[in-house]
Amino acid sequence: MNFAVLQFPASNCDQDAVHAIRMLGHSARLVWHKDASLGEADCVIIPGGFSYGDYLRTGAIARFSPVMQAVKQFADNGGLVLGICNGFQVLTEAGLLPGALIRNRDLQFHCEFVHLKTVTTDSPFTNQIPADKILRVPIAHGEGCYFADEETLANLKANNQILWQYCDATGNLTDAANPNGALQNIAGICNETRNVAGLMPHPERACEPLLGSDDGQFIFESIFAALKDKAVAPAA
Amino acid sequence: MKAKIIITPKKAVLDPQGITVQTALEHMGYTGVTGVHIGKYIEIDLAPGTDKAAAEKALNDAAHKLLSNPVIEDYKLEME
Secondary structure (H helix, E strand, O other): EEEEEEEEOOOOOHHHHHHHHHHOOOEEEEEOOOOOOOOOOEEEOOOEOOOHHHOOOOOOOHHOOOHHHHHHHHHHHEEEEHHHHHHHHHHHHHHOOOEEEEEEOOOOOEEEEEEEEEEEOOOOOOOOOOOOOOEEEEEEEEEOEEEEHHHHHHHHHHHOEEEEEEEOOOOOOOOOOOOOOOHHHHEEOOHHHHHHHOOOOHHHHHOEEHHHEEHHHHHHHOOOOHHHHHOOOOOO | OOOEEEEEEOOOOHHHHHHHHHHHHHHHHOOOOOOOOOOOOEEOOOOOOOOHHHHHHHHHHHHHHHHHOOEEEEEEEOOO
8 A cells, every 4th residue: 555644844743654654564655745746645644743833823834735735636536534633733724624623721732642432433544443442642732622613513423423532541531531622522533425534643653562552553554454445346 | 005814713612822811810900801812913014006905805815715714713804
């Protein structure tokens, strides 16, 4: 499988994403934000960081990069796109995912491990996560508080678009386990057609036991499995 | 010509900065403050002779697409 990992000025998890994907046995390459084409890609990763210095709003400037036009087209054609942290912010700004990420409720930057409950395994990003498995993955953000208006939130729930929620070590969705004040402890969502997803935690930083957890592998393995299914499916 | 754009968080959006500043004002003894909302102020310089109506239309478009995020923010545009 070929992964295109976008690189904006001040992306800082791009190399981590490339490393994790290659370590898991697939090919990954960086695509510069000024490129108007993604080249050959089965999946696009929009990595974490502080694209364009987080000027104006997080992700606000990055969404107008030439490469984002290509990503939009790729997503419209059903391609898999995963935004991690700043990548999630870019996807909401670009309108590829609903809602917005705002300042953490305590105004602090949080850099710590969190626990995640996977709400549904019915997505290309969660299909290999065992039922009831609580993922332990790090976060590192100042603007990760997920917000959406009531109607959007109701739609997310009705369409089963909430993929991950912050929980405690035993899976309870408590307020104390919510690091940023996100509505309904939301850590990650997907779009209605389920091919675009974003999450604030960093699975690419949790793919090796040496890094404190390898739970992030479940998310990448889900993508690999989804792409494999797609590859063997008869052409529409 | 100048355009001034004031961006404020929507009322339904949690504004932790506003709440923190409001609490600080209360601690300082400023009474009667019932809300603080922290936003952004953007000033845009326009070339002399710019058509005001056309500029206003273009800036409303820009404010909607880039300068503010309509999901979480409201904006007010003033031309002078």
